Amino acid sequence: MEQFLANVVWHALSGAHLKYSIGTDSARRYAPDFSPIIGFADPQWPDFQALRPFCETGEHFYCDGWSGPVPRGWRLEQEATMFKMLWDAELPDADAAPEATQLGPEHAAQALELATLTQPGPFGIRALELGEYFGIFDGGRLVAMAGERMAAGPLREISGVCTHPDHQGRGWAQRLVLKLLRREMRRGETPFLHVMSANEGARRLYRRLGFTEVRESVVRVVAPL
Template sequence: MVNRDTAALDDPVGGSLRGHHAHLARRLGQAATYLPDVATFATLPTEPKPDDWAELARLLGRGELADLFSHPATPPPDWEPVFSLEGRQMILPDDTGPAEPSASEADSGMADSGVVELGADDVPEMLDLVTRTRPGPFRPRTHELGTYLGVRDHGSLVAMAGERLRPPGWTEISAVCTAPEARGRGHAARLIGALVARITARGDHPFLHAAETNTGAIALYRRLGFTTRTPVTFRGFRIP
């Protein structure tokens, strides 16, 4: 396989909002963000000018959170820092096959494995699982960003993972989480494998993000073939 251009991953939020997720975007000038019930992430030009920051402030509103994801620009001095989290962006190299299980196993064994596709009717359970496991931001319409898969045990949702950001040529795997009582059974690896198979089948390439403190997740992603592309810092600010 030919190695893919990773430049789109430098601004995955902007690439998503300008492209595949344009129908889920709010815009004002050069500033853009997701609809409130979908995601908090916002984006600006690579080197924003004062007018760009002002447009983002008007777009989000006074006192609201500007979730800049991994955008490196420094906001105006009166924007109050809310969080700063060190992390990494990881990709699946082109010479790496789908994470376990293989594409054929994911397709043929979906029903037997208990992996199911999740939708609007599953949102209450998805939100409950996220509350218990805290994999990252997840809102009532986050599932509209892409395909979300889950594992049920005796009818209860015990694990899930899905597609989030969609910059050109790439799809982010996110919201990987397993209920405490269901851990150690390989659910996360199975869900990631099923998502990798779907992503690569449509011609996209998988990537993901992980907080540096989440060493267990990073170890799992490495085992499944993901490698670190670059360190990132996730940042959020309160608009005055």
């Protein structure tokens, strides 16, 4: 488990999500329109030179676990830290959100609009293809969603958790997360998620649900020049 957590992005991009990624045997990224995330075989010595031909000027990428000097030809735009939180509780007894709709390509535009508004993390128009996504609709409008992104060994990431500001306080995000992790555990997977270190409210919520903080790492946003 620890070997996958230590470099989960690379294990996803070079493993279960290889078909959704582009790059080399030392550096990869999710293909355009999926999720702007990059990973390296060795995050301590990231091979940005190998990655550059697969990136366009004007793109912005999230990078986990690298804190060294910014290489020539790239710009550091943001830096913070985040926690990987691992599920550490029993299987929920029942589906917490049976009314939720499974999202598909026909919902991609609404999902991207909601993610752009609420900023749950890096998200692309094809992100729904990376795993199962479920949403809550109000009069045909998507107002809450949660889904799956990275897969690495036994780990399955819960991601894209967000609720429209006009519909918060109803517990939809929590119920969607519980729905997803129950489905993952029944498939024999171990749910995990990322949460920014500064987001103490979200960290408290996830700890209360049954997640444990297991690893804190640097997260950076970089852009090719």
